[in-house]
Amino acid sequence: MPPTPRPDVLDFLATRRSRxxxxxxAPAPDAAALRPMLEIAARTPDHGKLEPWRFVVLQGAALTRLSETTIAHGARRGEPEEKVAKAATAFADAPLVVAVIASPKPSEKVPEIEQHLSAGAxxxxxxxxxxxxxxxxxWLSGWMAIDRDWLTEALDLAPxxxxxxxxxxxxxxxAPPERPRPDLDAITTWVDA
Structure with a gap:
């Protein structure tokens, strides 16, 4: 039996564009509106049902605190002022941020790198x-995403x-303009033998 295409889903994926x-x-989604989005994201394959990720929903005063923490840590790290200001402003001006926390679990079957890739998915x-x-x-990251001191102070993450x-x-x-996309032929290798 041939597959049944979902043209509406394919059209969305073919034209999706981050903002x-x-x-x-503001406004940002409230908890009732955000919950179904988190449920969809949590359906991501994780090779072993380890759930090697979790969510921290940041809003209001938490975003102000993260902005201030970013300024303090950026100065201590010696990051360029413009880079620190941009990162701090991203928190201060945000209506809502969901931090997707990569939280790898001990596993003999699922390597840590697979768990990290699942968090990215x-x-x-x-x-x-x-x-x-x-x-x-x-989807943003930045130096704060992997700076151990920032992660401990700002989000109380485990080591x-x-x-x-x-x-x-x-x-x-x-609405952002469309941006150039990769040349598919330049990044694709077909192997049949």
């Missing part, structure tokens, strides 16, 4: 779920955890 975080404004699934729900969304992505979700204030 720059700096263009996202959760990030894309959450962005797509937000976009399909009519919100603007963007093996890091941020796979900061998913910004809000109301789109302007």
């Amino acid at each position: 720059p975080a700096k263009t996202l404004r 959760v990030c894309l699934a959450l962005v797509n779920a937000a976009l399909a729900s009519g919100w603007g969304a963007n 093996q955890e890091f941020v796979a992505g900061f998913i910004h979700i809000g109301t789109e204030s302007s």
Whole structure:
């Protein structure tokens, strides 16, 4: 039996476009609207049902605190002022951020790298779920995502955890132009023998 195509889903995937975080404004989805998006993202394959990721929903005063923490840690790290200001502003101006936490679990069967890749897949699934729900969304990271001191102070993460992505979700204030896409022939190798 031939597969049954889903043209509406294929059209969405073929035309999806992240929205720059700096263009996202309030309102953001409330808990009731966000929950189905998180449920969709949590359907991501994780090779062993380990759930090597979790969500931290950041809003309001938490985003202000993260902005301030970023400024303090960036200065201590010696990061360029412009880079620190951009990262801090991304938190301060965000209506809502979901930190997707990579939280690898001990496993003899599932290597840690596969668990990390699963966390990345959760990030894309959450962005797509937000976009399909009519919100603007963007996946960001930055030095804060892997800086142990920042992760401990800002999010109280365990030593093996890091941020796979900061998913910004809000109301789109302007539509971004389409951007150039990869040349498929340049990045694809067909092997049949």
